[in-house]
Amino acid sequence: MIDYDADFPQSARAFKDALKAVDALLFVTPEYNRSIPGGLKNAIDWASRPYGTNSFANKPSAVIGASPGAIGTAVAQQSLRSVLGFCNSPQMNAPEAYIHFTPGLINDAGEVTVASTETFLRHYMEAFHTFVARVVSTLPKDA
Numbered sequence: 001m002i003d004y005d006a007d008f009p010q011s012a013r014a015f016k017d018a019l020k021a022v023d024a025l026l027f028v029t030p031e032y033n034r035s036i037p038g039g040l041k042n043a044i045d046w047a048s049r050p051y052g053t054n055s056f057a058n059k060p061s062a063v064i065g066a067s068p069g070a071i072g073t074a075v076a077q078q079s080l081r082s083v084l085g086f087c088n089s090p091q092m093n094a095p096e097a098y099i100h101f102t103p104g105l106i107n108d109a110g111e112v113t114v115a116s117t118e119t120f121l122r123h124y125m126e127a128f129h130t131f132v133a134r135v136v137s138t139l140p141k142d143a
C-alpha cells in the first residue's frame with residue numbers, strides 16, 4: 001500500500017472525497033469468519049492513506065450489523081471497532097445493536113417488519129444523531 005501513496009489511484013481518491021463530504025459514517029456489516037469482510041477492510045485501508053490524510057480521523061462513526069447467526073455480528077463489530085479506534089474515529093459506544101436476521105425481518109421495501117426491532121433501531125438512529133451532532137460541534141473535521 002505504501003508504494004501507492006505518491007501516486008494514489010483515482011478510484012481511491014474518489015472514495016476519500018465521498019467520505020470527506022459526509023458528517024458521519026454508519027458501518028453496517030455482516031460477519032465473515034468472526035471478523036469483517038475483506039472488502040470492507042480493504043476499503044478502510046485505502047481510505048486511511050496516503051499517510052497523514054486518514055479519512056476517518058475525527059469523523060464520527062457507529063457500527064451495526066445483522067447476521068443469521070445467533071450472535072448477530074458481535075465479534076465482527078468488535079473487530080471493526082478496533083480498526084476504527086486506530087483510525088481515530090470517535091465511535092458511539094452505546095447503544096450497541098446485534099441484529100439476529102430472520103427471513104422476512106426486512107421486507108422488499110426495506111421496512112423492518114417486527115415492531116420491537118423497528119422501535120429499537122429507531123432509538124439507535126436517534127442516539128446516533130445526537131452523538132454525531134455532539135462530535136461535529138466540538139471537533140475539527142480534518143485530522
Ligand SMILES: Cc1cc2nc3c(=O)[nH]c(=O)nc-3n(C[C@H](O)[C@H](O)[C@H](O)COP(=O)(O)O)c2cc1C
Pocket residue numbers: 030031032033034035037066067068069070071072073
Ligand atoms: C465467508 C463467510 C463467512 C461467514 N462467517 C460468518 C460468521 O463468522 N458469523 C456469522 O454470523 N455469519 C457468518 N457468515 C454468514 C453471513 O453472515 C451471511 O451469509 C450474510 O448474509 C452475508 O451477507 P452478505 O451476503 O451481504 O455478505 C459467513 C458468510 C460467509 C460467506
